[in-house]
Amino acid sequence: MSELDELYQEVILDHNKSPRNFREMTHANRKAEGYNPLCGDHVTVFVQLEEGVIKDISFQGSGCAISKASASLMTAELKGKNESAAQVLFENVHKMLTGDPSDDQAVDKVGKLQILSGVCKFPARVKCASLAWHTVNAALKGESQPATTE
């Protein structure tokens, strides 16, 4: 498979075309906005957090296929997880996306999100894939400033 085919796999194209949990959430008790100032990508992540567990999660915004698919996959993966599990997943996803040489096992610890592993071959696109993750991180921490990929 070429690097390009690895980046734009069927699952990613599908999540781009029909993103899951792509909606505003009126009952959210955590919410954060994220920007990528480089390309203008913009995402809002909504979370309903109950006793440390992500009961519901959704997102809205505009961006490229990678950022949209990553956000969609993320919401599907995080629903039902507790905050600390979400944090561990965030760290492993980040290591996988950046191709962190200190942990080449990270890719095995992210479940279905492995599908995004091709991103690390495209350094200019790492921020697209990580935007939603930085944003959910900010939402869970209750930060009031918009998250950015910078």
Place this chain on the structure above:
Amino acid sequence: MLMKAAPQNSDFAMGQSSFDVAQIRADFPILQAKVHGKPLVYFDNGATSQKPQTVIDALAHYYRAENSNIHRGVHFLSEQATAAYEAARGKVRNFINARTDKEIIFVRGTTEAINLVAQSYGRSFLKTDDEIIVSAMEHHSNIVPWQMLCEQVGAKLRVIPINHDGEIVMEEYRRLLNDKTKFVAITHVSNALGTIVPVKEIVSLAHERGLPVLLDGAQAVPHLKVDVQDLGCDFYAFSGHKMFGPTGVGVLYGRAELLEKMPPYQGGGDMISLVTFEKTHYNVLPYKFEAGTPHISGGIGLGAAIDYLSTLDWPQVSAHEHRLLDYATDSLSRIEGLRIIGTAKQKAGVLSFVFDHVHAHDVGTILDQEGVAVRAGHHCAMPVMQRFGVPATTRASFAFYNTIDEIDVMARAIERVLKVFG
């Protein structure tokens, strides 16, 4: 001036002219490069242009044989470096047809040139409730310095709208001009849309009211013959690196009469004639605005770029660029779902486009895999993106060393984008 004419397919098919693009390409070593195993197709000239061997040689020669500080040494090398740097200033004056070398101020680039005028002229002569006019298609570098000035002195920014083709609405400009207007700052060629702005008319309407006009020429100098006296503008700003010269050097042209009235932008060495702790006397033009050791090699390299440009046959260069833009506009228009953003009657060197279902970033990545370098994003012109209701565009921007064949490569690469995204 490059005009966008109706497509004439018979001309495109022939693809011939007496302009020898192969010979030109041989002057630019990087154009032989391969990217991802494919020949480089460099369509990101709006961001920065490539450099001919003569410019690269001029930089190397300076460091190898002339390196020394200027305007202050009594020794041989310093005299040589000073002579080379000042010769470059003369080349710039000639290039834009300024009256004297005093009107040519070397800066880091267009951005610094505009900031210089905003801070030096603006803070001296603008006050609360004065108005500054810009257009809706400015680069951020011709918006933010004026917003900063507005915050400092309490002035207001007024914006001339653009129509759906990406042209300035002149009636709106006339309407915005009023007794409170104190400054007009407009781009000559839009970096995001390619529109050539009727700046001569803009200048003359402002001058009827005695208002100074700054033109952002960053995207104009690589494509158009610029004559500041003919344009009549008071300030003209441009960058070396977009006109085949080095990064880190640019030019502010200013009418001497205004520059004389303006205070220095930065203080330091070279911009003074006498310093005591009681009072400092500033140096004469242009040195009053050139504090500190400048980018000496950059200035010399810019001079080399101008020398290179002067060897070209400009009517032929213009005809070739005109053909590239028309051919690209025609071939991309044939691609289903592709929408061109920026359809002004007069355009230079830029083709911005979008798809409804594919984001510019994805287009850019796939084109890159085919060796085609384009820009994907907001092009530092977010208000333009908002005007057209798109988050970003893909922008192909051309230079005279590009070819019709390269446009075919891009069109095929776009077909691949559509294959991936179905």
